[in-house]
Amino acid sequence: MSNAPHFDIDVASFWTDPYPALARMRKEAPIAFVPQLGSTVFTRRDDIFSQEKRIDVFSSHQPAGLMNTLMGHNMMRKDGEAHMAERAAMFPSVSPRTVRDTWSRQFQAHADRILDELAPAGRADLCKAFALPLSAECLKDVTGLTNMRFADMDAWSQAMIDGIANYTGNKQVEARCHAATAGIDAAIDDMIPMVTRHPNTSILSVLLAAGMPMSSIRANIKLAISGGQNEPRDAIAGTVWALLTHPEQLALVREGKGEGKGDGKPTWLDVFEEYARWIAPIGMSPRRVAKHWSYGGVDFEPDDRVFFMFGSANRDEACFANPDDFDVTRDTRKSIAFGAGPHYCAGAFASRAMVADVALPSVFARLKGLRLDESEPVRIGGWAFRGLLNLPVRWDVS
Template identity: 90%
Template sequence: MSNAPHFDIDVSAFWADPYPALARMRKEAPIAFVPQLNSTVFTRRDDIFTQEKRIDIFSSHQPAGLMNVLMGHNMMRKDGDAHMAERTAMFPAVSPRTVRDTWVRQFQAHGDRILDQLAPRGSADLCKAFALPLSAECLKDVTGLTNMRFEDMDAWSQAMIDGIANYTGDRQVEARCHAATAGIDAAIDDMIPVVTKHPNTSILSVLLAAGQPMESIRANIKLAISGGQNEPRDAIAGAIWALLTHPDQLALVHGGKAKWLDVFEEYARWIAPIGMSPRRVAKPWSYGGVDFEPEDRVFFMFGSANRDEACFDDPDRFDVTRNTQKSIAFGAGPHYCAGAFASRAMVADVALPGIFARLKGLRLDAREPVRIGGWAFRGLLNLPVEWDA
């Protein structure tokens, strides 16, 4: 175990709002061992930015890690050539060109259809009625699993997320994760003959065409679902909420002084949908006055890095005019999120302009408070709103 100073947290309070504790850690113990998480956590942006690239020290390869055990050995848990080979095979499905030429059009069609159904209602929980189905329908296309219901895409994604963040070993959480991965495997099996006969730009199709081993295909599609559903879902709902609670920022967009992409980038900095990325210490290492030993577990806290006072002025403030260049919401090293381009398109090109154009007089429903939670993955749990139908 590392000799990092110990920093205790209240787990329930940390889930409800991790930012006060993270701010204290950045100030008092920027590299600290948190007994409640059984991990050494990095909380300052520049430390994370430099050390995440040291894959020889802080390895993504975690044979006994929850993601490997529950979802299979995917590219996020590989380093070097092994990681790059699988990332390169997937790239044609999520490249900027494919997003521009294929996915944006399909994302827009899903957004328009959902809003056509939603607009006459006058009120809804936008987490469930808009962000969830839009993200899931888009992800069905991108993964190639168009045989799934969008409800299953979201439920199975959440079950896997809960499973890989199940550091307390809850058996019910683990069982739900196993059920989800079994469902995804069945969906993959059903779609293999379809995309084999009619190849397309989906992840399943391009991985099959690249000759990837079936176990890698399964693992990487589960990876895409575990992150590709909750992150844009949470960014869509969260950015809408941020703008509704900061009408001055929404006015900047409507006035042409900020773009929808600025909203997305600032929201991802302000409340990073992925708040943490785990690593395994591969060999002895000393950094920042802390000695690390092999097999120590390290958490790079992206949510803390993006509120680092050394890099962002008034970091707790939501400001769409902010320079977000130092944000590491999508990671900083070789594991930079492969789906970043698709997420930006879904949120900034389709969801945000669509919702504010179609739902006139959009406002929070004062009868029900908005709830938000999580630290490894953080997002809104509901978004009750009204509009002029």
């Protein structure tokens, strides 16, 4: 175990709002052992930015880790050449060109269809009625599992997310995760003959064409589902909520015609990037210490567990002025919401397109007078993965 100073947290309070405790850690113990999490956590942005790249020390390869044991050995839990080989095999399905030429058009078609059905209602929980089905329908296309129901895509993604964040060992959470992975395996088996006969740009199709072992294909599709559903879903709902609770920021983006990145004329992409900084959907990335190492006055021992707290890094006072404020004119280039090293999110281009190019402009264009439904409070939670649990809204129906 590392000799990092101990920092105790209340787990329930940390799930509800981790930012006060993270701010204290950044100030008092930026590298600290948190007994309740059984891990040494990094909380400052520059420490995480530099050390995440040290894969010789802070390894993603975690044979006994929850992701490996529950979902299979995917590229996120590999380093070096093994990681890059699988990342390269997947790249044709999520490259900027594929997103531009194929997925963006399909994403927009899904958004238009969902909003056509939703608009006459005048009120909804936008998490369940828009963010969830849009993210799931888009992910069905990208993964190639178009035989799934969007509700299953979301439920199975959440079950895996809960499973790999189940550091307290809850058996019911583990059982739901196993049921989800079994369902995904069955969906993969069902689609293999179709994409073999009719190849496309989906992850399943390109990985089969690359000759990747079936166990790795299954593991990497589960990886894509675990992150590719809940993160865009939470970002869509969360960003809409952030704009509705900061109307002056919404006015800026509606008026903005600039290039973005801090020019005072924000784009929808600036809005998305700022939300992902302010409330990072992926709040943490785990690592295993591979060798003896000293950094920041802390000695690390092999097999220590380390958490890089992206949610804390993105509110680091040393890098962002007034970091607790949601400010769409902010220069977010120091944000590490998508990671910083070789494990930078492979789906980042698709996520930006889904949220910034399609979801946000479509929602605010189609749902006139969009506003929070004050009859029900908005709930938000999580620290390893953080997002809205509901988003009750109303809009004008002509």
